Amino acid sequence: MSYEAGPYRVSRTLLARSDFRTACETRDFRTAFRLMKKYDGASQNRIASPVEGLSQSRVSRIMQGEDHIARLSLIERIADALRIPGAYFQLAARPWEAADEAGDVDSRPPAARPAEPGGRVSPPPPGSSAAITAAEPVGASRGTRAGPDPGGLVVEEDRAELRYEDGMYVAHQRRLVLNTGVEPVTRYLMRISVDRFPGDQERAARLYRSNPLRWEELQLSAHCGDERMSWQVKTDWDALKEVWLLFENNRGRFPLYPGESAWIEYSYRVGEEKWGPWFQRAVRVPTSFLSVVLDFPAEVDPVVWGMETSMTADAFPFRTAIARTDDAKRRVFTWSTNNPPLHARYRLEWNFRAVASSRDPADRTVARPSGQMAAAGIVQVGDPSLHQPARSFELPVEAEDARRVVAELSSAMERVSALHTFGKGMGIAAPQIGINRAAAIVRSADGDILTLLNPRVIESVPESDEQYEGCLSFFDVRGIVPRSLELHVEHTDTSGRRHITVYRQGLARLVAHEIDHLHGRLYTDRMRPGVVPIPVEQYRGTGSSWTYNP
Known part of the structure; x- marks a missing residue:
């Protein structure tokens, strides 16, 4: 066992263990943390201290089975701080990894979930989880290859729209994807991850444990061109859902072949009691154009700002201004960028400065300054x-x-x-x-x-x-x-x-x-x-x- 001083990093010995890899792949942090303690001699404090937003008390609760980690951003911070390769959590390679970042190739045909008439996809059994969005492709191989697949999917256009009305956020994503690889692509990973209380992870964890986001609430629908896409659940947690969008439905299959491009569209909805005042776009695959539209009622007097982060620079405001248009009832904010760098993150946040007139007047109480800051x-x-x-x-x-x-x-x-x-x-x-x-x-x-x-x-x-x-x-x-x-x-x-x-x-x-x-x-x-x-x-x-x- 290792008892080295300084920030804890998972040992090479532990990284090589199959049980540790399995725990990471299933995001079973109870087992992963216990293995860190058993084989690396890492205390709860040593595990927690390098990771922003992870306390020793929470590590203790996780190891006792009383809590679990659902936020994708926290999983990424654990991977980065403890130096666990992204592939262990089925994420893209982390920026600090020296290994090649080519995507994995999956030769197994996924089990399809049938789509319902009208383009909606039948929900899985009621589960839990919760919205940042990202996507990554997985190609389908017809045979075994000795090396990684050269090329892969690139995103020529990434257009996201978020609309708020009557207490509901509706997200609509459109991506024009091009297969630059040598194998057909059969599925596409999308993620939904929400945080109602940014900066207060314990409060958010309590919320989602007691009131998790459920599949039937999402009303997820997906299309590739004119074809409905079936989907398959990958992760079903209180604050994170991951879904494979399949290039198939109950009428047949339509793989994306090398050199072909197609529009993938999907939408879902989340109530305001679970959605936080932010929307983040993470560039996980090469992207030529990215845009975001936020569509809010004018009566709530929304104000929007944005911050960009990358692996080579500090956080700073968007390089280009967020455009705003107003009409009698809606206020729309639009922002776009060309050729965003890989691993860049663009986070838009907002504040509703007025209480919508459609709310119950009895609820229109002015919060104390401390209450506003807590919120x-x-x-x-x-x-x-x-x-x-x-x-x-x-x-x-x-x-x-x-x-x-x-x-x-x-x-x-x-x-x-x-x-x-x-x-x-x-x-x-x-x-x-x-x-x-x-x-x-x-x-x-x-x-x-x-x-x-x-x-x-x-x-x-x-x-x-x-x-x-x-x-x-x-x-x-x-x-x-x-x-x-x-x-x-x-x-x-x-x-x-x-x-x-x-x-x-x-x-x-x-x-x-x-x-x-x-x-x-x-x-x-x-x-x-x-x-x-x-x-x-x-x-x-x-x-x-x-x-x-x-």
Whole structure:
């Protein structure tokens, strides 16, 4: 057994075991974690600590059979952090893998599920699961080959539309796929994965355990050109469904032969009580054109923003603007890009700033600021995670993890910015979105974004002042806090290089506030004895900047 120091990585010995591969393929994390403990000597904490959003307590519950992992994004983070090849989870090769990323070839004819008249596919027995979408092809081989299939499917056009109306989200996907391989393609994998509460995985897990997404709710239908496509269930979990779309139906088979292209279309629906305020597109196969349309009622006053992440860059806003068109009843947002890089992720998020007039007036209560922040995924005071020191990144080894955390922080900042005007600037630290890592982002009053990885104050001037501060984790109050007027902060970039930056006045206050979070401290810990926060209703500085003498 291995008891090495540093972040845990699954050993080559364990990766070679057939029982471990089987556990990963079936996504049986109870067995997988137990095997890590048995053969690698990995404790629950060692398994959890490298994985963003996975706590030791949850690993314990999973190993006891009281919980399971359904979110595709968390499965991908486990694969990346513990260095488990993507193929073990039937995913595409992970970006860190040196192995060739050619797709597997499946020579077995899949068992078809018959389609009903009218193009709908008969649902499987009631199960559980829940919506990011992605797809990957699997070719059908007529014989055994010694090497991987050269080429494969490419997506010439990927067009997604999401429409919200009367409490229901309806997703419609259209992809023009081209077979560039040497074998006919007989099935196509689609995924549906939802997260009602981004940034609060425990809350989402409780929701889907008690009220899982069910097949009959999805009303999944699929076509290839004019032909209905039968389908076969691959994964049936509370927060994740995977389905093989088959190039066949009860009238016959229609494989996609080399050199041929075809439009694949499918649609499904999910109620708002299970769908979260986001829609993500992941580029898993070479794609020439990608577009997304979000169609919302104008009466809910929707606002939409987007963030892009890749394996070679930090999270940043979409390179091109999201277009908006309005009519009397609908507000439509459209965004597209050409030749998106492989493994890029494009995440659109939104906020409904008004309550739709069709809702029950009795439900139109204005949430307290803290309630709004909690709904946006911000961890609230009382959660012990806010008082735990954050774990530093080992850079550049954990550069990918750092980029992912910064992307999550950027998305959270966009959600929060839609709820409140931050005239003084703002910041969010990773522990505030449930991630115990030493990362924070700060937006200055002028709109500049600062990224802080492993920051620490190495020097401060004795001169200080006192100003009111707010905290997203208890946003109902404001407190007057003494802070140094100048800080010298050492921080690290993703390449591992260290930098020292000097921050002054308001920016120094913002940075100090976030660094405190990374040390498990709140601004109330710095208030003078006998001074207590005041209700936000009594505070008169909302929306204005701090004032300083020239």
